[in-house]
Amino acid sequence: VERTAGRLEELGIESPTLVVDRPRAVRNIERMVRRAAKLGVAFRPHFKTHQSRAVGRWFRDCGVTAITVSSVRMARYFAGDGWSDITIAMPVNVRELRAVAELAGDVKLGVLVDSREAVAAIAAVAGARLRVWIKIDTGYGRAGIAWDDEERITSVARAVLSSPRSDLAGILSHNGLTYRERGRDGVLAVHSEAAKRLQAAREIVSCLAEGDCAVSIGDTPAASLVEELPGVDELRPGNFVFCDLTQASIGSCSMEDIAIAVACPVLGVYPERERALLYGGAVHLSLDSLKEGSGGATYGCISLEWPEAASVYAPIVSLSQEHGVAAIPPGGAPAIGHGQLVSVLPVHSCLTCDLHPAYLTLDGERLDTIRGWTDSDGGAG
Amino acid sequence: VERTAGRLEELGIESPTLVVDRPRAVRNIERMVRRAAKLGVAFRPHFKTHQSRAVGRWFRDCGVTAITVSSVRMARYFAGDGWSDITIAMPVNVRELRAVAELAGDVKLGVLVDSREAVAAIAAVAGARLRVWIKIDTGYGRAGIAWDDEERITSVARAVLSSPRSDLAGILSHNGLTYRERGRDGVLAVHSEAAKRLQAAREIVSCLAEGDCAVSIGDTPAASLVEELPGVDELRPGNFVFCDLTQASIGSCSMEDIAIAVACPVLGVYPERERALLYGGAVHLSLDSLKEGSGGATYGCISLEWPEAASVYAPIVSLSQEHGVAAIPPGGAPAIGHGQLVSVLPVHSCLTCDLHPAYLTLDGERLDTIRGWTDSDGGAG
Numbered sequence: 001v002e003r004t005a006g007r008l009e010e011l012g013i014e015s016p017t018l019v020v021d022r023p024r025a026v027r028n029i030e031r032m033v034r035r036a037a038k039l040g041v042a043f044r045p046h047f048k049t050h051q052s053r054a055v056g057r058w059f060r061d062c063g064v065t066a067i068t069v070s071s072v073r074m075a076r077y078f079a080g081d082g083w084s085d086i087t088i089a090m091p092v093n094v095r096e097l098r099a100v101a102e103l104a105g106d107v108k109l110g111v112l113v114d115s116r117e118a119v120a121a122i123a124a125v126a127g128a129r130l131r132v133w134i135k136i137d138t139g140y141g142r143a144g145i146a147w148d149d150e151e152r153i154t155s156v157a158r159a160v161l162s163s164p165r166s167d168l169a170g171i172l173s174h175n176g177l178t179y180r181e182r183g184r185d186g187v188l189a190v191h192s193e194a195a196k197r198l199q200a201a202r203e204i205v206s207c208l209a210e211g212d213c214a215v216s217i218g219d220t221p222a223a224s225l226v227e228e229l230p231g232v233d234e235l236r237p238g239n240f241v242f243c244d245l246t247q248a249s250i251g252s253c254s255m256e257d258i259a260i261a262v263a264c265p266v267l268g269v270y271p272e273r274e275r276a277l278l279y280g281g282a283v284h285l286s287l288d289s290l291k292e293g294s295g296g297a298t299y300g301c302i303s304l305e306w307p308e309a310a311s312v313y314a315p316i317v318s319l320s321q322e323h324g325v326a327a328i329p330p331g332g333a334p335a336i337g338h339g340q341l342v343s344v345l346p347v348h349s350c351l352t353c354d355l356h357p358a359y360l361t362l363d364g365e366r367l368d369t370i371r372g373w374t375d376s377d378g379g380a381g
Numbered sequence: 382v383e384r385t386a387g388r389l390e391e392l393g394i395e396s397p398t399l400v401v402d403r404p405r406a407v408r409n410i411e412r413m414v415r416r417a418a419k420l421g422v423a424f425r426p427h428f429k430t431h432q433s434r435a436v437g438r439w440f441r442d443c444g445v446t447a448i449t450v451s452s453v454r455m456a457r458y459f460a461g462d463g464w465s466d467i468t469i470a471m472p473v474n475v476r477e478l479r480a481v482a483e484l485a486g487d488v489k490l491g492v493l494v495d496s497r498e499a500v501a502a503i504a505a506v507a508g509a510r511l512r513v514w515i516k517i518d519t520g521y522g523r524a525g526i527a528w529d530d531e532e533r534i535t536s537v538a539r540a541v542l543s544s545p546r547s548d549l550a551g552i553l554s555h556n557g558l559t560y561r562e563r564g565r566d567g568v569l570a571v572h573s574e575a576a577k578r579l580q581a582a583r584e585i586v587s588c589l590a591e592g593d594c595a596v597s598i599g600d601t602p603a604a605s606l607v608e609e610l611p612g613v614d615e616l617r618p619g620n621f622v623f624c625d626l627t628q629a630s631i632g633s634c635s636m637e638d639i640a641i642a643v644a645c646p647v648l649g650v651y652p653e654r655e656r657a658l659l660y661g662g663a664v665h666l667s668l669d670s671l672k673e674g675s676g677g678a679t680y681g682c683i684s685l686e687w688p689e690a691a692s693v694y695a696p697i698v699s700l701s702q703e704h705g706v707a708a709i710p711p712g713g714a715p716a717i718g719h720g721q722l723v724s725v726l727p728v729h730s731c732l733t734c735d736l737h738p739a740y741l742t743l744d745g746e747r748l749d750t751i752r753g754w755t756d757s758d759g760g761a762g
Contacts, residue, residue: 014476015452048702070703071396090703091648093660094720095395114649117719142699142706143649143658176701267472268495268524277524279474283735287668318523320557321429321731322451322471325523338498339475350702354664355736371752 007307008263008341011364016284017263018356019343020367021307024259025241026058032223032240033062039229044068044087046218046238049350052359053081054367055241068218068236072096072103077370079107086110089172089218089236091135091143094121101127110169114145119159122166132160133172133216136201138194140176147197150204157208170214170233171201178221183251191222199231224252242349245290245301255310260359261303261343262352264324269334276314276336278302278324280344286351287319299347302326304335306343307362316344388688389644389722392745397665398644399737400724401748402688405640406622407439413604413621414443420610425449425468427599427619430731433740434462435748436622449599449617453477453484458751460488467491470553470599470617472516472524475502482508491550495526500540503547513541514553514597517582519575521557528578531585538586551595551614552582559602564632572603580612605633623730626671626682636691641740642684642724643733645705650715657695657717659683659705661725667732668700680728683707685716687724688743697725 008019029045036043046068047056056067056078066085069075072093075086087110092100094117103109110131113119122130134156137144145152160166175194181187198215205213216234217223223237224247239246242260243253264280280300289297300316303309313335314326324344328334336342346352353359359367389400410426417424427449428437437448437459447466450456453474456467468491473481475498484490491512494500503511515537518525526533541547556575562568579596586594597615598604604618605628623641624634645661661681670678680697684690694716695707705725709715717723727733734740740748 014480015454015474073396090660091658093396093646093648095646095722099395115719121720141654141656142701142704146653149653265474265476267474272527272530273522275522277472279471282667282669282732286663287732288663320523321735323523338496339502341476351663351668354702 007362008343011263011360011362013263013341013360015265016280018353018359019261019263020055020242020359020361021259022058022361024257024307025055026062028241028243028257028259029059029062032237033064035223036235039226039235041229041232042066042234044216044234044236045241046070046089046236047078048074049238049241050353050369051371052367052369053078055359056081056083068238072099073375074370075103075109076375077373079103084108087133087236088112089174091115092118092122094118097121097125100130101125104128104130112172113156113160114143116156116159119156119163119166123163125165127165129165129167131169132166133169134160134205136171136173136198138173138175138197140174142174142176144173147201153201153204154208157205161209168205168209168213170216171198171205172216173198174218175222176219178219179246179250181221181250184225187221187225187250187252191226195231202231220247221250221252239350242353244349244352245298245345245347249290249292258306258310258345260349260353261306261345262300263341264344266336266338266340266342267323269328269336269338271328271334274328274330276326276328276334278316278326278342278344279322280324281322282319283321284352284355285316285319285324285344285346286348286355288348288351290347299324300344302336302342303345304342306345310345312345388743389724392644392741392743394644394722394741396646397661399734399740400642400644401436401623401740401742402640403439403742403744405638405688406436407443409622409624409638409640410440410443413618414445416604417616420607420616422610422613423447423615425597425615425617426622427451427470427617428459429455430619430622431734431750432752433748433750434459436740437462437464449619453480454756455751456484456490457756458754460484465489468514468617469493470555472496473499473503475499478502478506481511482506485509485511493553494537494541495524497537497540500537500544500547504544506546508546510546510548512550513547514550515541515586517552517554517579519554519556519578521555523555523557525554528582534582534585535589538589542590549586549590549594551597552579552586553597554579555599556603557600559600560627560631562602562631565606568602568606568631568633572607576612583612601628602631602633620731623734625727625730625733626679627729630671630673639687639691639726641730641734642687642726643681644722645725647717647719647721647723648704650709650717650719652709652715655709655711657707657709657715659697659707659723659725660703661705662703663700664702665736666697666700666705666725666727667729667736669729669732671728680705681725683717683723684726685723687726691726693726
């Protein structure tokens with residue numbers, strides 16, 4: 001069996017390193033830009049997936065002008081690179097409102113609320129006006145006002161409409177339930193139910209606002225698979241830029257779309273127990289896992305041909321802090337050897353990327369992430 | 382219900398922040414130092430748990446002089462703070478051997494091998510001599526030569542003994558199986574079986590070395606609970622410094638020993654669905670989870686009194702990138718409110734700490750970790 005190390009061996013990698021296939025990521029961005037245009041919705045990609053100014057510029061080169069982030073710090077980081085239209089897509093953290101208000105003086109800033117307390121807290125802080133989205137829960141149960149809680153939707157919408165520091169932007173939802181589906185039909189069915197629920201909430205708010213209320217949705221599976229988006233004004237997917245094993249298992253990307261991998265040295269090969277040990281653990285991949293059928297959890301997959309191809313050689317079956325254990329195929333000589341470099345395709349690219357201070361492109365260029373960025377305005381955290 | 386924010390509110394925390402109770406951590410260190418002395422073994426604590434020079438100095442103040450780390454970068458980081466006796470406790474990564482050899486010129490450096498390939502690779506790199514431990518697998522199945530594979534143990538030991546650049550340090554094992562036990566009896570039974578297996582391996586190596594071969598073991602549960610350690614020369618636990626919900630559930634610490642928590646703002650309270658939303662997700666806590674009985678997974682626990690007490694108010698039942706969802710007690714007014722700060726006790730302190738650039742002490746002092754450290758000698762990774 002030939003031991004394929006692919007282009008990684010040329011990069012001088014010594015320890016676990018996040019590698020990005022830039023042309024593939026750009027292709028993924030271009031595809032989603034075209035989808036949003038065809039669907040007739042505004043495109044506001046979520047930058048929490050990559051958290052890198054350099055990667056952000058690939059989006060800008062594709063004509064993207066508005067972005068989503070998941071923290072105030074991330075908003076500041078991207079604002080510092082020229083992004084001027086940013087939504088912080090989680091219920092606003094009232095402890096950071098001074099920083100939020102300050103940033104809103106520099107960029108068009110959107111925040112999310114799902115309570116009157118949050119609206120009141122915004123009103124109490126001096127600073128620029130905020131675009132306020134009302135977060136609606138269409139059934140995922142994480143954040144937001146339940147789509148059928150007319151009383152609370154009305155109450156929060158009235159509070160926003162009467163607040164001196166808030167402009168009602170619309171209603172916003174993240175339907176994480178699509179991640180539990182496998183296949184287009186399931187994703188579309190789950191999406192369709194959530195879309196109906198959002199329209200019900202939209203009607204309540206439009207009525208109060210005496211005008212059309214915008215609707216923003218987020219998840220990558222629906223964004224990748226729907227063929228029409230009636231009643232939706234804005235799309236905020238994030239994961240599609242790199243994709244991962246989860247998106248491939250849902251059916252919202254192909255294995256060939258996966259644009260990142262963690263290059264890991266092989267520390268040991270144990271054919272007698274059908275295992276290989278990688279230098280690459282929870283601190284390099286994250287503990288996110290896939291469970292399919294009755295088998296155990298998978299924490300990533302070794303591909304020996306990535307980025308040329310995405311065939312899977314062996315699943316990672318357990319992770320500790322710095323180690324990963326792969327289940328290698330039974331019988332015969334292993335196709336990987338001691339000291340070799342292998343590519344591990346991630347289960348969840350957002351969490352994997354968050355663990356690394358930089359990306360290495362296949363051309364050997366290092367792209368920094370927010371992790372190494374010093375936010376001199378930062379608080380105690 | 383009184384809403385207790387404890388001492389955290391005085392610290393000016395705005396976003397998820399890793400907080401350490403220094404006196405409690407020092408008490409945990411002192412306890413393990415006394416245990417090792419009483420057990421008559423050398424103490425080489427694993428610094429991968431805290432990854433901070435400042436915390437390392439607390440160990441030094443307790444008389445600790447030898448340490449364990451889990452990467453070459455971590456070895457360099459601590460060597461730069463005066464630690465001169467370091468074991469890198471994973472099978473040596475041959476791609477980093479130049480850096481290893483260079484560091485071995487400055488400090489007493491131990492590495493692990495479990496293959497002849499690794500021993501040969503060490504011999505091929507110019508530099509100082511290395512102390513080489515033979516890694517033995519006593520049944521955990523992650524790394525190391527199987528304890529009963531006499532042929533491979535003999536072959537690797539002979540290679541080390543005849544290598545011009547290796548000094549045989551002994552045999553070393555990590556019995557991760559103790560983490561699956563609940564209660565002292567289970568831990569001791571699992572430890573006892575592993576100890577027997579290590580003695581069998583020790584006899585093989587002692588015979589070849591024509592002298593006593595040292596034995597080093599690692600896991601915190603056994604280190605916390607054993608009353609004697611016959612045939613063991615060195616103890617390498619790490620987790621005990623901070624403890625966590627896993628150690629408490631095993632029975633190797635009490636809840637009152639947990640010395641860190643992540644302070645998280647409450648983004649929303651939803652009594653109607655018995656949930657609260659925290660700003661605190663997988664990127665602040667890690668996805669490590671506990672599953673007890675037939676219930677779902679727990680990703681951390683909100684304690685309203687920490688550090689004064691460690692009572693649990695609500696478990697975190699799901700995590701996404703930046704959000705955590707807590708299951709609050711049914712009925713009555715919630716004991717937490719919008720915008721409040723709560724302490725989340727971690728499931729696995731090592732992985733939680735790895736996610737943060739610094740600790741905040743209860744006195745408001747910021748203690749940096751390796752995360753912000755710039756290793757100017759670092760490679761592509």
